[in-house]
Structures are given as C-alpha cells and as structure tokens.
Amino acid sequence: AQKVTQAQTEISVVEKEDVTLDCVYETRDTTYYLFWYKQPPSGELVFLIRRNSFDEQNEISGRYSWNFQKSTSSFNFTITASQVVDSAVYFCALLGNYQLIWGAGTKLIIKP
Amino acid sequence: GAVVSQHPSRVICKSGTSVKIECRSLDFQATTMFWYRQFPKQSLMLMATSNEGSKATYEQGVEKDKFLINHASLTLSTLTVTSAHPEDSSFYICSASFRDFDSGANVLTFGAGSRLTVL
Numbered sequence: 480a481q482k483v484t485q486a487q488t489e490i491s492v493v494e495k496e497d498v499t500l501d502c503v504y505e506t507r508d509t510t511y512y513l514f515w516y517k518q519p520p521s522g523e524l525v526f527l528i529r530r531n532s533f534d535e536q537n538e539i540s541g542r543y544s545w546n547f548q549k550s551t552s553s554f555n556f557t558i559t560a561s562q563v564v565d566s567a568v569y570f571c572a573l574l575g576n577y578q579l580i581w582g583a584g585t586k587l588i589i590k591p
Numbered sequence: 592g593a594v595v596s597q598h599p600s601r602v603i604c605k606s607g608t609s610v611k612i613e614c615r616s617l618d619f620q621a622t623t624m625f626w627y628r629q630f631p632k633q634s635l636m637l638m639a640t641s642n643e644g645s646k647a648t649y650e651q652g653v654e655k656d657k658f659l660i661n662h663a664s665l666t667l668s669t670l671t672v673t674s675a676h677p678e679d680s681s682f683y684i685c686s687a688s689f690r691d692f693d694s695g696a697n698v699l700t701f702g703a704g705s706r707l708t709v710l
Contacts, residue, residue: 514699522682523703570634574699579625579686581634 481506483573485582493590494563500556500585502571508532511575513547513554518584519567527569530554561589594618595687597702604675605710612670612705614685620665621687626658629682629704641668675709682706 482505492498504513515527528538530547538545542559558565566589571582594617604610614624623642627635641647641662649655657679659671668687672679684704 512699516701522706524684524701526700529699579637579699583634586632 481508481573481575481580483571483580483582485569485571485585487585488583489586489588491588491590492561495560497557497559498561498587500558500569500571500587502554502556502582504552504554504571504573504580506552506573506575508575511573514570514572514574515545515554515556516570516572517567518570524570527556558587561587563589563591565589595621595685595700595702597685597705599705600703601706601708603708603710606676607674610672610675610707612672612683612685612707614668614670614687614702616666616687616700619687621668622665623688624662624668625686625688626660626668626670627684627686629684635684638670672707675707677709680707680709 484503486501490498511532513530517525517527527543528545535547535549537547544557546555554571556569566587568584568586570584573580596615596617598613602610623640625640626638628638629635637650638653638658639647639649639660641660643662643665647660657673659673660668662668668685670683682704685702686699688699
C-alpha cells in the first residue's frame with residue numbers, strides 16, 4: 480500500500496522563524512517520485528520540487544530546503560526565515576506507477 | 592514548458608444543469624490525465640484517471656454517470672458534471688502526466704483548478 484502522512488495539520492509561527500514541514504511516506508515501488516506543492520488561499524497548486532527515489536541529495540532553493548531520507552522514508556521541507564507570503568497549505572505527494580498519493584496537507588500560518 | 596490550462600477557473604450554475612471543465616496541455620502531449628476534487632480544508636481526492644482514446648478509470652465511490660470524463664485527444668480532457676447539485680460544489684483540479692525522455696522522469700503538472708458553485 481502507498482501512503483503519505485503529513486502529521487502536522489497546522490503550524491503557526493512568527494515571521495522570520497524557521498519552520499519544518501514533515502512528510503513520511505510508504506511505498507513498495509522501487510522507483511517513485513516525491514513532490515511538494517504549495518496551495519495559497521487563491522487555490523492554485525504551485526509546484527515546489529520533485530525528487531526521484533534514486534536521488535537522496537538534499538536540495539536548497541533560496542529559503543527553501545528539502546531533506547530526503549530513504550532510511551526513514553521521509554521528505555521534509557524547511558522554510559528558513561519565514562515570511563507572511565509563505566502562508567499556505569503545503570502538500571507532499573508520492574507518485575509511483577502513475578498512482579499519485581497525496582498527504583492531507585499542512586496549513587502554515589506565518590504571523591507578522 | 593509543460594503547461595496545463597484549465598478552464599473555466601470559476602463557474603456558478605443552477606442546480607440541475609451540467610457543467611463542463613476543460614483541461615488542455617499546451618506544449619506537450621499528455622498520455623494520462625488525472626482529475627481531482629478538493630473539499631474545503633482537505634487534500635486532493637483522485638476522481639479518475641483518463642488515458643487518451645480509452646475510457647476513464649474511476650476511483651471507488653465516484654459516480655461515472657455523474658462525472659463524465661472524455662480524453663479525446665492527447666492535449667484535451669474534459670470533465671462534465673451532469674445534473675449538478677449543491678453538494679457537487681467543490682474545487683476541481685486536473686493534472687497531466689508524461690514521461691520526459693531525457694531524464695526518464697514522470698512529469699506531473701497541474702491546471703490552476705476550477706471552482707464550481709452550484710446554487
């Protein structure tokens with residue numbers, strides 16, 4: 480069975496704090512892809528990152544960074560020096576054999 | 592590249608009418624398209640998977656006669672909500688998938704979504 484768990488339903492931090500969003504997944508596929516998407520209040524999905532199962536390198540893009548660890552089946556997302564514009568719902572997703580599994584999402588609230 | 596255009600972005604209709612939502616891949620051929628529904632404050636729920644030229648595969652609990660999906664070409668898939676009722680009000684999102692031959696990766700790209708309100 481495939482499953483994506485985002486245990487944090489809602490996180491609230493003050494602007495400029497660092498925040499980490501957790502994502503834990505389960506899959507039997509040997510090849511799969513992991514995604515993070517941002518959904519601002521306007522509703523559209525904004526692609527943030529795709530990582531395939533063979534690439535465990537961590538990635539940094541500006542204030543965003545991702546930590547992929549196959550040993551713990553986790554693909555966590557960290558925002559450094561958070562800003563109010565980062566407020567959104569963030570989804571982690573797993574794509575294996577064309578079956579896309581979504582986490583429940585984490586609502587991130589950045590207070591000024 | 593790999594842009595998916597979804598139209599309309601917002602639609603309001605009367606109960607009992609049908610609404611069609613289009614999903615177009617603008618610069619690539621989408622062999623597989625997915626249709627999702629998102630209830631307020633919830634994650635995306637896969638409704639169906641459609642492959643060009645064949646019937647869509649619906650997820651359990653999704654009414655085939657209610658939500659008609661057509662994938663007549665490699666660049667267009669449509670979702671028709673037939674005889675819409677207020678409980679069909681939701682945010683519908685399409686997604687297209689194709690394999691990038693250079694990297695071998697499955698590329699997944701989403702439309703901007705369509706917010707349906709049934710009065």
